[in-house]
Amino acid sequence: xxxxSLFFEKYEQDPKRATDYFYQVSKNSHYIQSKRIEKNIHxxxxxxxxxxxxxxxxxxxxxxxxxxxxNLYLRQ
Numbered sequence: 683x684x685x686x687s688l689f690f691e692k693y694e695q696d697p698k699r700a701t702d703y704f705y706q707v708s709k710n711s712h713y714i715q716s717k718r719i720e721k722n723i724h725x726x727x728x729x730x731x732x733x734x735x736x737x738x739x740x741x742x743x744x745x746x747x748x749x750x751x752x753n754l755y756l757r758q
Contacts, residue, residue, distance in 0.1 A: 685707055692700035708714040723738040 685704070689700050689704050692703050705714070709716055718740070721740050723740065724735070725737075726733050726735045728734075
């Protein structure tokens, strides 16, 4: 609960500072895994509705491929 109370103390003074603090705590505890995020693929596509930004989470994609391959192996 200390993180939560510190966040709200900081938030009363400066919301950006509080958000930066919480983001750093999340990275330090590996809740946000920066190394995996850096490997993601990001791209944008121009559409009739404007520019759309997309990202592929490679850690999830690789896990899905692993499960797919494992499933194929089990069917043999």
